[in-house]
Amino acid sequence: MVDKNLGDKGDKRGITRRRFTLGVIIASIVGAFGSLLSLLKILAPAKEGGGYVSTIKPGDQLIYAQGANMGADIKVSALNAGESVLVYPAGKTSNPANIVQLIKLDEGAYKAPTDIKLTDQGLIAYSAICTHLGCTVSWVEKKKSPDTSYTECFCHNSIFDPTRGAKVLAGPAPIPLAQIGIKVKDNGTLVFTSDFKGPIGPQV
Amino acid sequence: MIFKWFDERLELRKFKDKFLSKTFPTHPTFLLGEIALFSFITLVITGIFLGFLYEPSVKMVSLFGAMVPAAYASVVKTDLLPMGMIIRRIHHWSAMIMIASILVHLMRVYFTASYRKPRELNWLVGLGLWCISMGAAFTGYLLPYSKFSTTATSIAYYIAKSVPWIGDWISRLVFAGDFPSAGTVPRFFFMHVMLIPMLLVGLIGLHMLILVKQKHTEPNSNKKKKEAEGGRRLIGIPIWPEQTIISLSFYLFLLFIIVLVATYIPLNPIENYGPPSPGTPVMRPDWYFLVVYGFLKLIPGDLSFSILGGNITPETIGGVLFPAFTILVFALIPFLDKGKGKGLQNYTENPLHRPFMTSFGIGGGVFLCMLVVAGYMDVLHLTARTMSIYIILASTAAWSISYTLLRLYNKKRMGEDNDEA
Numbered sequence: 001m002v003d004k005n006l007g008d009k010g011d012k013r014g015i016t017r018r019r020f021t022l023g024v025i026i027a028s029i030v031g032a033f034g035s036l037l038s039l040l041k042i043l044a045p046a047k048e049g050g051g052y053v054s055t056i057k058p059g060d061q062l063i064y065a066q067g068a069n070m071g072a073d074i075k076v077s078a079l080n081a082g083e084s085v086l087v088y089p090a091g092k093t094s095n096p097a098n099i100v101q102l103i104k105l106d107e108g109a110y111k112a113p114t115d116i117k118l119t120d121q122g123l124i125a126y127s128a129i130c131t132h133l134g135c136t137v138s139w140v141e142k143k144k145s146p147d148t149s150y151t152e153c154f155c156h157n158s159i160f161d162p163t164r165g166a167k168v169l170a171g172p173a174p175i176p177l178a179q180i181g182i183k184v185k186d187n188g189t190l191v192f193t194s195d196f197k198g199p200i201g202p203q204v
Numbered sequence: 205m206i207f208k209w210f211d212e213r214l215e216l217r218k219f220k221d222k223f224l225s226k227t228f229p230t231h232p233t234f235l236l237g238e239i240a241l242f243s244f245i246t247l248v249i250t251g252i253f254l255g256f257l258y259e260p261s262v263k264m265v266s267l268f269g270a271m272v273p274a275a276y277a278s279v280v281k282t283d284l285l286p287m288g289m290i291i292r293r294i295h296h297w298s299a300m301i302m303i304a305s306i307l308v309h310l311m312r313v314y315f316t317a318s319y320r321k322p323r324e325l326n327w328l329v330g331l332g333l334w335c336i337s338m339g340a341a342f343t344g345y346l347l348p349y350s351k352f353s354t355t356a357t358s359i360a361y362y363i364a365k366s367v368p369w370i371g372d373w374i375s376r377l378v379f380a381g382d383f384p385s386a387g388t389v390p391r392f393f394f395m396h397v398m399l400i401p402m403l404l405v406g407l408i409g410l411h412m413l414i415l416v417k418q419k420h421t422e423p424n425s426n427k428k429k430k431e432a433e434g435g436r437r438l439i440g441i442p443i444w445p446e447q448t449i450i451s452l453s454f455y456l457f458l459l460f461i462i463v464l465v466a467t468y469i470p471l472n473p474i475e476n477y478g479p480p481s482p483g484t485p486v487m488r489p490d491w492y493f494l495v496v497y498g499f500l501k502l503i504p505g506d507l508s509f510s511i512l513g514g515n516i517t518p519e520t521i522g523g524v525l526f527p528a529f530t531i532l533v534f535a536l537i538p539f540l541d542k543g544k545g546k547g548l549q550n551y552t553e554n555p556l557h558r559p560f561m562t563s564f565g566i567g568g569g570v571f572l573c574m575l576v577v578a579g580y581m582d583v584l585h586l587t588a589r590t591m592s593i594y595i596i597l598a599s600t601a602a603w604s605i606s607y608t609l610l611r612l613y614n615k616k617r618m619g620e621d622n623d624e625a
Contacts, residue, residue: 044377045387065482086482096384099482128482132505133359133519135484154486155359156501157582170587172518174505203508204366204517 052097052129052201060089062125062182062190065099073189076121079104082149084139086128089192097200100180101128101137101151102190103162113165118181118194125192126151126166126177127200132158134202137177151177174203224444226416231423233316235454236309240333242455243302244404246462250295251397257282260393262349262386272479275349275389279474293466299341301462303492306334310534314565316552317543318421324538326414331534333407336400338492343396345489349389350474352487357392358383363523368514384480421552488579498578499526502588502595530572557617559610567603574598 062074065086074087084103092098107122114124128136135155142148150169151160158171166177181194210216228234259278267277283289310330313319319327346357361383364375380387419438422430426439441447477485489497503518510516516525541561543549555562574595577584581591 040377043380044373045381045385047372047376047382051382088482096482133362133500135355135359136482138483138485154484155355156497158505168505172500172503172505172522174508174518202362202365202519204362204371204515204519 052134053095054097054127054196054200055092055095056089056098056100056180056192056195058181058191058193058195060092060192062087062100062102062192063090063093064088065093074102075188076123076184076190077188079123081106081122082141084141084149084151086136087125097129099128099136100125101139101177102182103139103151105149105163109163111164113167114163115165115179115181115197118179118197120183120190123182123184123190124162125180125182126160126162127180127196128177129201130155130158130173131175131177131199131201131203132156132171132173133204175199220444223416225442227419227438227440227442228447229420229423229426229440233312234420236305236312238451238454239305239458240302240309241408242451242458243298243305243462244408245455246298246459247295247302248401250291250298251401253291254282254295255397257285257288258347258393260347260390262384262389270479273349275347276474276479279348279350283475290463290466293469293471294462296471297462297466297469299337299344300490300492301458303334303337303341306330306337307492310334311565311569314537315555315562316421316424317541317549317558317561318552319538320541320543320549321538321546322418322548323414323421326411326418327538328535329407329411329414331531333404333411335531336403336407340396340400340404341490341492343392343400346389346392347396348472348474349480350472350477351480351485352472352474352477354384354480355484355487356489357388363519366515366517366519367524368511368516368520419550421550424552424554427551486582491576494576494579495572496523496527498575498581501581502575502578502592504588533568556610556613559607559614563603563607563610566606567599570602571595571599 064070064072064074065088067085071093073090074085079085079102081104084101087100087102089098089100102123102125104121104123107119109122110116110119110124118124130137130153132153133155135153137151137153137158137160140150140152142150149162151162151166152158153160153171153173156172158173159169160166160173160177161169165179168174168176176198178196178198178200180192180196182190183193184190207216257278259274261274263274264271265274265277267280272280279292281288282292313327313330342360346353357379361375361379364378365371367374376382378391379385380391420440422438422440430439441450477487488494500519500522503522505518507521508515508517543553578591578595581588586594
């Protein structure tokens with residue numbers, strides 16, 4: 001290209017000068033735009049904690065996360081076997097990592113690898129954040145005997161078995177939902193008794 | 205009078221001779237790109253209206269006594285204005301129609317081999333336009349900040365995070381921090397109303413410029429006619445006045461259809477979803493993301509491994525590698541299928557005469573459609589394993605059957621040609 005445009009093809013100095021100028025122009029364009037790339041680092045804010053970090057501490061009271069009773073203490077008498085609610089620890093509802101699914105089943109329903117020490121009167125609690133892509137899981141009630149209700153994430157249909165440590169029965173979730181300890185107090189309300197017994201949130 | 209005033213200053217007559225006499229083919233399949241262009245114009249006009257009323261913020265404000273994010277409140281208020289909701293629906297429907305028409309346009313170009321030399325570049329520009337349009341749609345998802353918005357965006361955030369090596373940084377760059385973060389809505393708003401539309405306008409301009417320079421491919425049926433005339437002139441109608449009148453009436457008709465559909469078919473009812481809340485109801489993305497959605501559902505969760513320090517998770521495969529690979533295959537097509545000879549190929553090909561490419565297109569199309577079906581696996585009560593078998597069976601069957609039939613057809617056709625000779 002450059003050679004063709006040259007009037008005097010024999011003039012070697014001309015070619016050099018032209019090439020040199022062209023080189024300088026290209027170098028300055030690449031340099032100018034290349035230096036802008038450093039802005040990309042600024043545009044990505046620094047990591048704040050990162051991912052789901054729960055702030056639940058043993059002793060935190062369980063409250064309703066949604067519905068008509070939102071914010072009220074949960075009473076053990078409010079749940080029948082085969083039912084489930086979403087709960088938060090009292091006073092810590094702004095952290096999405098704290099959402100927990102509380103389930104009540106028959107006391108004899110739980111099998112390994114469920115940690116039965118962390119359950120109380122058939123009540124069991126798991127992290128409600130799907131380990132696939134972070135949607136909140138739901139409870140699918142099947143009024144049958146024996147109870148075949150299960151936990152399902154409606155985003156990509158991962159299914160978890162609450163009686164066997166929230167083992168993944170189907171769908172793309174990579175690991176079970178993490179169990180967390182709960183206990184019924186004398187006044188019938190519930191408190192957490194442990195941290196999550198495994199990783200919570202999307203495993204990416 | 206007015207024309208003369210402008211002509212004396214801007215040499216309009218010269219412009220008319222040079223550009224407005226550009227020839228358009230009359231075949232109806234050549235209108236598909238125009239549907240996309242017209243939808244884009246509708247999107248810009250309705251978007252300007254919505255932009256006046258929208259508030260890009262997640263600060264909690266009071267709306268009818270309840271505390272909701274300001275963005276959500278502003279969209280609810282827009283819906284309550286006279287004509288507000290219908291404008292929002294027209295905007296949404298136009299977006300779906302724009303993406304659909306680009307896809308069908310792409311298919312038309314693929315099946316008729318119009319991407320061949322010298323039009324490889326415009327194929328790539330068109331493909332880019334399609335990707336960026338989906339980017340526009342995706343950033344638009346979040347803006348009403350309903351339960352649906354945050355769920356969809358959160359899923360995309362984790363998919364971005366699953367990119368090996370740079371996922372952490374990429375996700376914080378696009379979502380302005382770890383989603384949900386207060387910075388995400390303003391950043392998406394900027395991308396949705398400024399950055400992406402500007403890119404679209406630029407690329408649409410480039411697409412048209414290349415088109416005017418290279419001219420349309422001509423329908424194959426013109427070939428014999430032209431050879432009989434012995435001329436090099438293109439057969440078709442000029443932009444002004446014929447094509448303009450056709451396009452304009454076509455645009456008005458399209459607008460009529462969109463308004464009709466928007467009036468009677470509700471879309472993205474944010475009042476029904478409500479503001480972000482802890483629970484996640486059953487929700488599916490708009491149709492163009494269903495392929496990825498279905499693929500994500502199919503991949504087994506224990507398919508993780510790492511290479512060179514980068515983690516490949518099922519989300520990486522379904523949400524990053526699979527879409528990237530599909531786009532790559534699209535991008536490579538003009539460089540793999542060059543046709544006969546090295547010359548410029550200015551005629552469309554009859555799809556029936558290219559068994560390999562046509563059957564590949566049909567098989568691939570069935571594969572992608574089946575992934576959409578996989579998105580409805582839960583409704584159909586199918587397991588991932590059964591669904592995978594169906595997908596493989598259906599796409600292989602579609603590919604092999606269409607290939608065999610086309611081969612037979614072409615053998616017969618060649619035979620007849622030989623008989624004639």
